[in-house]
Amino acid sequence: MRIPFRKMHGLGNDFVVIDARETPVAMTTRRAAALADRRTGVGCDQLIVLEPSAVADVRMRIFNNDGGEVEACGNASRAVGLLLGGTNSIETLGGLIRSEAGQDGVTVDMGLPRFGWQEIPLSYAMDTLELPLGWEELENPLGVNVGNPHAVFFVPDADAVELERLGPIIENDAVFPERVNVNVASVVGPDHLKLRVWERGAGLTRACGTGACATAVAAMRRKLTGRNVRVDLPGGPLTIAWPEGGSIKMTGPAALSFEGSFEDADFPA
Numbered sequence: 001m002r003i004p005f006r007k008m009h010g011l012g013n014d015f016v017v018i019d020a021r022e023t024p025v026a027m028t029t030r031r032a033a034a035l036a037d038r039r040t041g042v043g044c045d046q047l048i049v050l051e052p053s054a055v056a057d058v059r060m061r062i063f064n065n066d067g068g069e070v071e072a073c074g075n076a077s078r079a080v081g082l083l084l085g086g087t088n089s090i091e092t093l094g095g096l097i098r099s100e101a102g103q104d105g106v107t108v109d110m111g112l113p114r115f116g117w118q119e120i121p122l123s124y125a126m127d128t129l130e131l132p133l134g135w136e137e138l139e140n141p142l143g144v145n146v147g148n149p150h151a152v153f154f155v156p157d158a159d160a161v162e163l164e165r166l167g168p169i170i171e172n173d174a175v176f177p178e179r180v181n182v183n184v185a186s187v188v189g190p191d192h193l194k195l196r197v198w199e200r201g202a203g204l205t206r207a208c209g210t211g212a213c214a215t216a217v218a219a220m221r222r223k224l225t226g227r228n229v230r231v232d233l234p235g236g237p238l239t240i241a242w243p244e245g246g247s248i249k250m251t252g253p254a255a256l257s258f259e260g261s262f263e264d265a266d267f268p269a
């Protein structure tokens, strides 16, 4: 049986999107990693499977390039929002989010941030503004969870960090029981950040929507910026707003690259 897919991206963070709402498609770590492989599969940073939901308009399952299923994906949320059009509620393992497709891209309400991570002694996790952790020049991160876990480091020049070397070391450090997405950011202006991300399960990507949300929240908590910021990623800018007492809103582009299909027997579940 042929299984159709859409190849989509958000600022170059790319996805294979399978719409399994009408016809179920079994997805396993093995099949996801095979489809995501850039040499022998279709190739993508994340594989997205849309399924029916009992609590939302759609359920979005997210698999990293390494095949691991995870809780959230900001750029894919905008891609799915573009695909569905209008306003939609989306169920994810990280909670319920809402997308709204508009003229200047797609806005996603990513819900409320959570802080800290469980392995740090509670006294530290209660205040994640300054965590006594360091990996060479990357130190004192904030732990911010926006459905998925992020460590956010502020540095003078994000481009000067050897993220391809330090990223996997931090991603896989035992202090992060679920591993972690590694964000390295610089403050460019009062409401302007520059961000590079080593993604858990995917490595260096051109953009990370949840990373942009986590980094913007971290900057706001440290009073480095106002509550509405532009985050410049290698693939382009996102706008993140986090009003006092409100939820995080991310706005940016999403695009369809092409449509295709694969033979299910060629990628066994």
Ligand SMILES: N[C@H](CCC[C@H](N)C(=O)O)C(=O)O
Pocket (backbone or CB within 6 Å): 013, 045, 046, 064, 070, 071, 072, 073, 074, 075, 076, 148, 149, 181, 199, 200, 201, 202, 205, 207, 208, 209, 210, 211
């Ligand atoms: N690598 C992330 C999932 C994808 C996040 C990113 N592509 C985004 O746009 O938010 C994780 O393991 O939590």
